[in-house]
Amino acid sequence: MKYIDEFQDPDLAARLLDDIRATVTRPWALMEVCGGQTHSIIRHGIDQLLPDEVELIHGPGCPVCVTPLEVIDKALEIASRPEVIFCSFGDMLRVPGSGRDLFQVRAEGGDVRVVYSPLDALRLAEENPDREVVFFGIGFETTAPPNAMTVHQARRRGIRNFSLLVSHVRVPPAIEAIMQSPDCRVQAFLAAGHVCSVMGTAEYPALAERFRVPIVVTGFEPLDVLEGVRRTVRQLERGEHTVDNAYPRAVPPEGNPAARAMLDDVFEVADRAWRGIGVIPDSGWRLSARYRDYDAEHRFQVGDITTLEPAECRSGEVLQGLLKPHECEAFGTTCTPRTPLGATMVSSEGACAAYYLYRRLDLPARPGSRPSPAGAPTAGGTTAVRVPNREDSSVV
Amino acid sequence: MSDTTARPDLLSWTCPAPVRDRPRVVMGHGGGGAMSAELIEQVVLPGLGGPVQAALTDSAVVELGGARLAFSTDSFVVRPLFFPGGSIGDLAVNGTVNDLAMSGARAAFLSCGLILEEGVELDTVSRVAEALGAAARAAGVRVVTGDTKVVEAGHGDGVYINTSGIGLVPAGVDLRPERVTPGDVVVVSGAIGVHGVAIMSERENLRFEVGIESDCAALGGLVDAMLSVTSDLRVLRDPTRGGLAASLNEIAAASGCGVVVQERAVPVPPPVAGACAMLGLDPMYVANEGKLVAFVPREHADAVLAAMKAHPLGSEAAIIGEAVTDHPGMVVARTGLGGTRVVDMPMGEQLPRIC
Secondary structure, eight states, rough: TTGGGGGGGGHHHHHHHHHHHHOOOOOEEEEEEHHHHHHHHHHHHHHHHHTTTTEEEEHHHHHHHHOOHHHHHHHHHHTTTTTTEEOOOOTTTTTOSOOOOOOHHHHHEEEEEESSHHHHHHHHHHOOTTTEEHHHHHHHHTTTHHHHHHHHHHHHHOOSSSSEEEEOHHHHHHHHHHHHHHTOOOEHHHHHHHHHHHOOOOHHHHHHHHHTTEEEEEHHHHHHHHHHHHHHHHHHTTOOOEEEETTTTTTOTOHHHHHHHHHHHHEEEEEEHHHTTEEEEEEEEEEEGGGGGGGGHHHHTTTTTOOOOOOOOOOOOOOOOHGGGGGGGGBTBBSSSSOOOGGTTTTTTSSHHHHHHHGGGSSSSSHHHHHOOOTTTTTTTTTOOOOOTTTTTOOO | OOOOOOOOOGGGGOOOOOOOSSSSSSSSGGGSSHHHHHHHIIIHHHHHHOOOOOGGEEHHHHHHHHTTEEEEEEEOSSSSSSSSSSEHHHHHHHHHHHHHTTTTOEEEEEEEEEEEEETTTTHHHHHHHHHHHHHHHHHOOOEEEEEEEEEOOSSSSSEHHHHEEEEEEEEEOOOOGOOOTTOOOEEOOOOOHHHHHHTTSSSTOOOOOOOOOOOOOOEEEEHHHHHOSSSSEEEEOOOOOTTTHHHHOOOOOHOOOEEEEEGGGGGOOHHHHHHHHHHHHGGGGGSSOOOEEEEEEEEGHHHHHHHHHHGGGGTTEEEEEEEESSSTTEEEETTSSSSSEEEEOOSSSSSOOOO
């Protein structure tokens, strides 16, 4: 496959690192938005190679990590029903709900299947007309269009035994929420390249201007990440704050118009809860009124399942860069990928799991464990902010 | 976007309680990683009673009538039954032959238990049996006893096979991870991840063109070639489930040494690298069925490597790392860019990432 070795070339990486070292004069805190970028950074040791002045803060862009406990509990309830074939991408199976995970549901007799494309779930619905097939539609702007395509096709082809359990979220409102946090340390963003390959870059200039932060659209291979960092540092040193595209081979400015049209047809922008963080206004999608029949929450009457999230772990601080994963008291002791306290330790894209899997060797034995800041985390505090649902949410 | 002054409180970002105790077996218990080991240590061995140390390794070396015998058993539940480069029949012979070979033994006799699902076509059983026979002849081993059972439709996956095998361990050969010492060289016999990717490319819900075949092969001949250079090999492993990462971690843990791997030295064919990139998998964790990893005293490393390269199953053999005194029990990779990362024991099933 092209584009693997080419974008991991050590000599080119060394040249980019030299350029970054020559440019940087003082400390900067950059947030890479996407969990895929976090994974790449830690797996290849990129953060170890950057000059000390450049700090990478790992952002909230891991779809598994931000899917709310409540949605997982709804998934577990639906997947337990005998008439249901519950389809999901693989790494959601291990994410704990209140008491179990989807693996456990499967071990108890539930028909839970890993699929690699949401259209495989639709095919299962066609092949099993006497069963109810449900697909777990989670993730960001990247996974939303193919999931939208499933209900679009189901409706067009009259497939009635298919529905979608939706928990889709959007990146720009999360950036806005992070920048509005009173303790925010982020000075620039490496925007998620694949999100922008769908949505384009038009959502970002207003954010860059409003919060005076450079936003550089960045890819996922080591050289992509380094080029994103290089361009970001250059802007920061010059006092600039524009939107720049360091991933043009995948991201045209207008994104993917066909995918966006599919999103507009099937979804409408809605407030969404992020796991642990609470509701962020306009930060996600739900099925629009004409597709409501394909909404699994509606079909299986699980809308009244509500789950309070226990205050167990401190990933909120990690996601703001206030706490590195290994500075948490639980890291590597009570919290490991085998026994995760939270979703950031479950997914391979989660910052805590990435640190645990790849970085234990270099980490001090937690002398720097920091106590929780006063007043946080709040016990049982699902959401610090509840905003009323606004049916008139404008589409971005 | 709405312009709201409402601020979600990121400081109160919390996470849920974990699932720590599973009352039932889940697929991860069969992944060959940490969950498999815990199942055996905490659930199976206590029931067997007494020390059954050998149950933790792929084969046991036992003394019987003055002879040192290697003894091993393995069960095969692969889907699909036939895949590019082999079948469940090939795996059933080569898997057990290779487990014996990792003790330095040449397999002599095999047993073969067939569990057939009601409804499976006799032609399929016949083809599996032919593959079994051909693989046994190629490996120089005789199937001398067997058993056949049939389970109701829906209670099996067509054909399951269990094989057990015995073979003689040559005098002077003592292959154990406890013998690894710092400075030993880590050699892998060829490209990794091939079998796992070949299987994944054929799964009904994941068809992709990959153009590679399983590396399924019997490794007895290659091991003989290596032992002819020196009987002082430290330890051999065939990195099947859990991949190279699991084998290296087992050896590191049992030896008390650290292991350092040069990532760019590990042979990964482009189709495997591409498939793994697409699925979010790491080739170090993908199964092999015709590869071995050896820890060799440094003074013998060049000669052993040359002997491997002269054998058809070792032509792509490569030195990939060494045992060290640092970070005992831990495997660390030096990345292509010059960074480092821990190569952890796989936990359960490898799960493709979402995006």
